[in-house]
Amino acid sequence: MENMLSTNLFIVDDHQLVVDGLRSLLNNEENYTIVGCSNQPKEVMERLDELSVNILLTDINMPEMSGVELTRYVKKKHPHIKVLALSMFGERQVIKEMIDAGISGYILKNTGKQELLEALDKLAKGQTFFGEEVTRELMKSFRNNDEESHLTNREIEIIRLIECEHSNKKIADMLFISERTVETHRKNIFRKTCTQSIVGLLKYAYEHKII
Amino acid sequence: MENMLSTNLFIVDDHQLVVDGLRSLLNNEENYTIVGCSNQPKEVMERLDELSVNILLTDINMPEMSGVELTRYVKKKHPHIKVLALSMFGERQVIKEMIDAGISGYILKNTGKQELLEALDKLAKGQTFFGEEVTRELMKSFRNNDEESHLTNREIEIIRLIECEHSNKKIADMLFISERTVETHRKNIFRKTCTQSIVGLLKYAYEHKII
DNA sequence: TAAAAAATACCCGCTAGTGGGTATATGGGC
DNA sequence: GCCCATATACCCACTAGCGGGTATTTTTTA
Known part of the structure; x- marks a missing residue:
């Protein structure tokens, strides 16, 4: 039963463990409702047509389709959906591409629950959120130039x-x-x-x- | 003409330039009066018998007699005189020996006037003062053990x-x-x-x- | 099992440092 | 003389971190 006041999340990651972990983390959060999960980016594209999603949490490295491509699709087809990118590492180039594709946030998978909630909160408010290490990588990027x-x-x-x-x-x-x-x-x-x-x-x- | 309220200083260093530098630095300080200067530790020993000295500023490396020896003498013969040691470097062993000998303060010659005045102020009040780098060397000493x-x-x-x-x-x-x-x-x-x-x-x- | 070490966590007070910003003086190049 | 870069210095607001300390729980060691 969807709560009209909560933010609807959709989680996509090719690793089911990650999906389950995120679900476990967020299941007791009253501000968020997980309306869907998937390991297949292609499936996501179809289901987003039927669901009311506010924030898409997506891995960036998926065999079927990269997070960059998925993000581009989502921002094009469903511009209202905010995209929060999840990654094991903070590779500079990837971060940049994801930003270009239109993500609103980017956190590393090894961060704590607090940062995840903070990110979601920000995105729900229409703001952006880039975790510490991601910010640091970006700053390094400028620095190296x-x-x-x-x-x-x-x-x-x-x-x-x-x-x-x-x-x-x-x-x-x-x-x-x-x-x-x-x-x-x-x-x-x-x-x-x-x-x-x-x-x-x-x-x-x-x-x-x-x- | 000695001001009864000021602290009497005696400066001893085998380098006349250092002596002159210190005199120049302290000559306009109304809280301090330089009652004597010398390049010879032996001379100091004699003159301290005649002078009313509150603080002795002494180099630690002098050919005729080391600052350690001089400090020992002074603390023995004139226990009321505070000794402020001056050195180019903060060698650990020397610092320790000077402390054992009974100095109340130790600063490096490359420190600014502010730290010198602060040290003198502390010693005049009967307190001790060890400059930053000296303290750091001491801490390193403990650390290495x-x-x-x-x-x-x-x-x-x-x-x-x-x-x-x-x-x-x-x-x-x-x-x-x-x-x-x-x-x-x-x-x-x-x-x-x-x-x-x-x-x-x-x-x-x-x-x-x-x- | 008792003692010691490690982990956890709090209270209080305080300030060094930082983020945001503005501004002037000086020296060098053109 | 103008422009730019550098150095200097200030205003304001704020807090992360730290110094001093106390205490309890948990884990490890002997």
Whole structure:
């Protein structure tokens, strides 16, 4: 019996275990109703004609038809349906293709229930959701198109001081500048390196031999 | 003309440039009065008998007599005098010996004026002060006496997740535990690895092949 | 079985750092 | 002189993380 207030989900994955796992995860969620499941993308195409589906959860690697193709079909034939892509890995190229095809969200299969629910919530509201690791892969994608030479000398200097575990205040003292300035440099560094945390920045710095 | 309210300093370093530099730095500080300078530790011993000195700033590497020996002498003959050790490097062994000898503070010569003033302020109040890098060396000292095997499996797991740039909340979700628990694990990890920041921890983890 | 270690989880208080943004000064190139 | 890049520095709002601590439960060890 469909609840008029809940979001209707359709799950497609060539692995029945994944399908069952997702069903098990979502069965007690009162905001969502699973109106269908399948291992066959072709079957999905037919059943979507008969069902009222809000969100399609789809694997991206299926032998019969890829998630990219399925997404393209769905967005063309049923533009109102949001597509949430599921994958074991966050390969950059695939993410990009799925985005081009029109997905609204992308999460990895190894994420927790929380992130899945968060994604569904977002999609149900018409928003988009890209999990952490997916976002990180995207940022890496942008990052690889930049040259390290676009970091200024000052910024490199500050990265090195950060690696020495100096606080912003300490760095400011050492460089005879304001702490506010150090913060601004940090912002610029994060932006230029497309990193989102000190951990990411450190890894970037090691990879690019800044340190 | 000595100001009764200011702290009397005596500077000893075999390099006149360092002495002059410190004098220049401190000459306009109204809380401090430099009552004497010297390049000769032996001379210091004599002059301390005649002067009212609150804090002795001393180099640790002097040809005539090491800072350790001088400190021992001063603490024995003039126990009220606080000793602030100055050094180019933060060698672990030397730091330890100076501490054993009775210094109240230790900073590196490459630190900024701010840290010097902070150190003097602390010593003037009867407190101790060890600069960042000195503290770090001390922590490394403790750290090297520990085996990595004292980290539990859970803690290692969390370190790896931190390296993946996951937030505490995200880690909690993934491990099905409370965010409070993750925080506690982090505290324990910092304590066991004797690190004080994520940067230090990351470096530790790479060095010890945890990641 | 008792003790120790590990895992879990909370309380409280606080701030370093960050995201969003704006703006000015300086130096170099054209 | 203009434009651009870089360096400097601020405003505001906010919170993730951390330091200090306590405690209980579960698991492991002897």
